[in-house]
Amino acid sequence: MSETILNKVANSVLVNFDLESYIPKGSRTFIDISQWLEQGFLLREKPFREALITHDWKKYSRHHIALGCSTGAILPAWASLLVTSYLQPVAKIIVLGSLVELERQIFREMITELDLTPFEGKPIMIKGCSDATIPKDAYILLVQRLQSVAKSLFYGEACSSVPLWKVKK
Numbered sequence: 001m002s003e004t005i006l007n008k009v010a011n012s013v014l015v016n017f018d019l020e021s022y023i024p025k026g027s028r029t030f031i032d033i034s035q036w037l038e039q040g041f042l043l044r045e046k047p048f049r050e051a052l053i054t055h056d057w058k059k060y061s062r063h064h065i066a067l068g069c070s071t072g073a074i075l076p077a078w079a080s081l082l083v084t085s086y087l088q089p090v091a092k093i094i095v096l097g098s099l100v101e102l103e104r105q106i107f108r109e110m111i112t113e114l115d116l117t118p119f120e121g122k123p124i125m126i127k128g129c130s131d132a133t134i135p136k137d138a139y140i141l142l143v144q145r146l147q148s149v150a151k152s153l154f155y156g157e158a159c160s161s162v163p164l165w166k167v168k169k
Contacts, residue, residue, distance in 0.1 A: 014154075015119060018127040019134050019142060022114070024106050026092055027063045030099050033083060034071040041073040048079070057086050065094045066102035100135070107138035111145055120149045126164075128156040 034040040036051040065087055067080055080096055087094050095105045124146055126139065139155075143164060146153055152166040 013122060015122045015124045016127060017119070017124050017142070017146070018130075019107075019138060020127070020130045020132045022110055023132055023134070024064070024110050028066070028099055028102055028106075029060060029063045030066045030068065030102075031060070031083070031087075033067065033069040033075065033079060034073060037069075037071070037073055040071040043073070043075055043079055049082070052082060052086055055086070057090055060087060061090045063091055064102055064106055065091045066099045067094055067096050068098060103133070104135045104137060107135055108141060111138060111141045114145060116145060116149045119146055121151050123152040123154070124150045125154045125156070125161060128161075 036048050036055075037043050038047070067083060067087070069075060084094050093102070093106060093109070095102045126142060126146075143153060147165055150165075150167075153164040154161040155164055156162050
């Protein structure tokens, strides 16, 4: 007696959402403002401006930029704004903070701009296992966005999932 084995997961209407496959491409770069400060701590306006003018900004073309100061120097607000004015024409995104904060912002923008049409009225499995370092709050924002259009949400893998939410009838 030969029975056909059915793959119920493959035949289900469940939509798998792998956040890893949506990771925006591009280099992530931390730019340390202390490189343009005297001894890494003292901002003298004229030398600071001259250093920015002569810096090769083109090398950051299409980069995602985290802008900060590793020495903890107390800087006037305009210092990071001035650096940003040079980066804006070449960089994809610029944030004030660490590479971790940069990644959070990159995911925030990507999820906010995500076309939800393919997920309308469908049960969605948000993939739980990932080799990539995806910020935890990206999953929180993703659930908020998907919950507005999905029929139901699960987290994990098809073989072992946790139900998160379902439309109440």
